[in-house]
Amino acid sequence: MASASGMFDAERVAVVGATDREGSIGAAILRNLLADFDGDVLPVNPNVERVFGRPCHDGIEETDADLAIVVVPAEVVLEVVEDAGKAGLENLVIITAGFGESGDDGTTREAELKALAEKYDLDIVGPNSLGIISTSSGLNATFAPRNAISGRMSFMSQSGALVTAILEWAGDRNLGFKDVVSLGNKAVLDEVDFVETWGDDPDTDVVLGYLEGIESGTEFVETARAVTRQTPVVVLKSGRTEAGARAASSHTGAIAGSEAAYKAGLEKAGVLRAQSTEELFDFGTMLAGGPPPETDGVAVVTNAGGPGVLATDSVGDSELTLTAFDDETKRRLRGVLPSTASVHNPVDVLGDASADRFGDALEVVLSDPEVGSAIVIACPSAVLSFDRLAGAIVECRAETNVPFAVCLMGGSSIDAAAETLSSAGIPTYFDPARAVRSLDALRSYRSIRDRVDHPPATFDVDREAARAILERVESKRDNRLGVEAMGLLDAYGIPTPVGEIVDSPAEATAAAERIGGDVVMKIVSPDILHKTDIGGVEVGVSLDEVADTYETLVSRAYNYQPDARLFGVQVQELVDLADGVETIVGMNRDPQFGPLLLFGLGGVFVEIFDDTTVRLAPVTEREARDMLNDVDSAPLLRGARGSPPVDEAGIVETIQRLSQLVTDFPAIVELDINPLVATPDGVVAVDIRLTVDPEIL
Structure with a gap:
């Protein structure tokens, strides 16, 4: 795996294609670098003597740079990269487009670029990139019109235009970044490299990404799974629909994998998934601002009943719970609130509440042992000072490790208070639902951080017998097998009639x-x-x-x-179905993430009801059992309308044995056991069909 750390540690940055021509990308990048960069900026252009008053170098080999920003025509890029490799320069950001995203000639050019990177051991961002930013050194090697402000989130994006929009949007909201990277075509460095780099960076509290595709899915899962033990990762993945996947492919040349595979892959990696750009940064600010909650209980303190109910509904839609306060908490609340106020959750401090009353109520609920997080909701009133409320909240935050979010439901009157809270690392929102979802993401990360990994079970199987059955495709005119391959299941201990x-x-x-x-x-x-x-x-x-x-x-x-x-x-x-449930267990080998296991309601209904769930193989016993819990038809397995429950352990073991089979034999491209009949006495695989790639047997 390549390393991306050198990109952000540069002290001497060369701009190849530097110019002061107004309206050019080369001029914009050079101007951004000269504005804030702590190190040396070295223009390279053999056609001019000086740019912005600085002497120009004829070639990159003259610069002794440790990072090069390349903004020359596509036809010249490979020559520049070759010169950089010969000069021993290891880090390049290629802004130039006209590579894999632009047709056959560009695809060939990108392949040659990759070959040069391998030849000279180069780390390259791009091509077709907006550039990179590192606020710790003032490095702004982009042509974005606005720089990032300093913070503890690091962000990568497969869309350069989204980066420019985010920088402006985040700047207006006082959201800061450690590093920002426009990935471009990801010819060399990709999301795997930046997840690993930022996972090791003590100044990055959370990794955020907008991705249209993940080429090395298996490597991404392995890397992110290790990183997320100490650093949360949140991804906004586009191309969830068939139309979106086609658009992503034409936009950046990304290989669009199935949505089910991405969902399973990100879950196995411990990556949180956002559904919008707003949610991506909602989650990011929450994860960067505080520790995960110790319990799932949340307290709501509000001066308005309606927004409190909205928050309560959102809690019900999440994995959080509305805390039932203990008697001591309610006693103390009665001591600081008017007699007409509610001391139950959500706590309504009433519309005439001052900042002090808010602060007193918040201090009490934060001390309840079952409160893991809190939401403060404040609507404008004639007696409430948002500025004083922000100060009271900051004081409470300094005295506790309980994370909380604040909903300031107003207009321009809240701006100063929101800035005060943001500076203290306390996220603010208008909509209570956003606050709840962000706290739920923090709760989810607790589960990811604290997970205990168990190795997948290994069963005693007959691999040679299985291989002999798979090799039958070599004498067939196609690569499919059906019931004639039932012995494959016998070889892996899956019961058959x-x-x-x-x-x-x-x-x-x-x-x-x-x-x-x-x-x-x-x-x-x-x-x-x-x-x-x-x-x-x-x-x-x-x-x-x-x-x-x-x-x-x-x-x-x-x-x-x-x-x-x-x-x-x-x-x-004949298998007796009187007390049985027809299920399906299957596998499809995804081009990015590998074998994708499927479980659900089977028989003739599998394509009608589409009640299935997926996981990436190999699966542990817990993952296999979770698959049973995921499907809507789970009550059928546990005895609906007086029927006896089926042997769930038998289904779980079958999923694990199939996981081992498809992991042992990458030549199996897809496989269906349908139906796998589950009864109270066990399971039996009644039918099978599979596709085999004979070239990798």
Whole structure:
């Protein structure tokens, strides 16, 4: 993995393509650097002698710089990078566009850029980047019209335009940054490198990111999972919808993975996910401003009943709870509030409350042992000074480790108070729902920080038998396997019914005799995936009906698809579904994040109800059990309307065994066990289909 730390430690910065021509990017970058940078700024342009009164160097090799900002035409960039590599300069930010985002020629140019970076061991931001900022040294190597103010959040964005907008928006709200990076095309350095770098940075309290795609999903998960033990990471991921994913791909050349994979990947990484730019910075300011709450209980102190109810509703939509105050807290509240005020949560200090009454009530509720966080909601009144209220809140904050948010529900009259609170690291909001969501994010981070990792279980399996079954695709004209691969599940200890594949009515009858009792019969064809839809499955076939059923199934298959390849008919033990629930366990290998496990309601209903959940493999026992809790149909597993509960432990173990199978064999591209019938006595995998990549067997 490359390192990004050198980008922010530079003392001598060269601007290759420097100019003082008004309206040019080179001039804007040079002007921004000269305004605040603590180190040396070295213009490079062989065509002019001086820029902004500073002597120009003919080439980068003359500068002895430790960071180069490259803003020359795309056709010249590779020559500049080669010169930098030969000169021993390791850190470059390439502003120039015209690479992977711009068509075949640009894609070729970007591939050559990557090759040069590898040849000379270069760390490169971009190309197609707005630039980078580090407020600790005054480094503003961007062409943004406004610089960042100093703070303890570090922010990366795959959109340069969003960076310029955020810098202006955040500046107006006194939100500060340690570092800011416009990732551009991420030819060399990407989100993984900056998460790792900022995770090690004692001056970065929270890492924020706007991302359109994560190319190295597995590496991102591993890196972020380690970082989030001490530094929270919040990501706004665009391209959640199919249309959004297409837009992201055309915008930056990002490879858009499935939304389900991103959701599972970010969750496994311990990354909090924002749903909007506002929420991204709401979460960021909260996470940078205080420690996580020790309990899930939240107290609300307000001078207005309506906003208090809004806050209460939002708490109900979150994982927080409205604290039930103990008797001592209520006794003390009665001592500081009018007799008509409520001493229950939310605490209504009444519309005539002064800043002192707010402060007294807040001090009391913060001392309740079940209060983990607090929200102060203040609406304008003739007797309330927002400035004095801000001072009282700051005093309370200095005396406690309990995090809290403040809702100042006014206009320009709140500006000075909001600035006072922001300077003290106390987030302010207008909408109580935003305050609740931000405190809930802080609570979520507590769970992430304190999680205990357990290694996935390893089962005793027959890998060689499994490999032999997978290798059957090498003799087939396609890479799909169906029920003929049931032995794959047997090899990994996943229970299956007794069954055989036969190719004549007589063999079918003999197989049914060996099984005993009524049987299930299914056509076996890689070309007919949905056998039930075409009448390719018969359930409860008696012995004297087996031969005729064989002929019927074959006839239906050929009538449906005359050119279908038919490998025979499976005769299988009948699984009693009277006390069973049909579920599905499956896997799809995501190009960014790897094997994505799926669990949900199965059988013919899986595509109708879409009641499924996903996790990245390998999964632990806890993750597998959480998958059962996630689905809406979980009550069916636990005994709905008097039905006995199914063997949940059997489902959990099956998910873990499938996780081991797809981790052991990367050649398995996708796999469905549908249905996996769960009964009170255990589970049984009734059907399977999978796709295999024979090139990586």
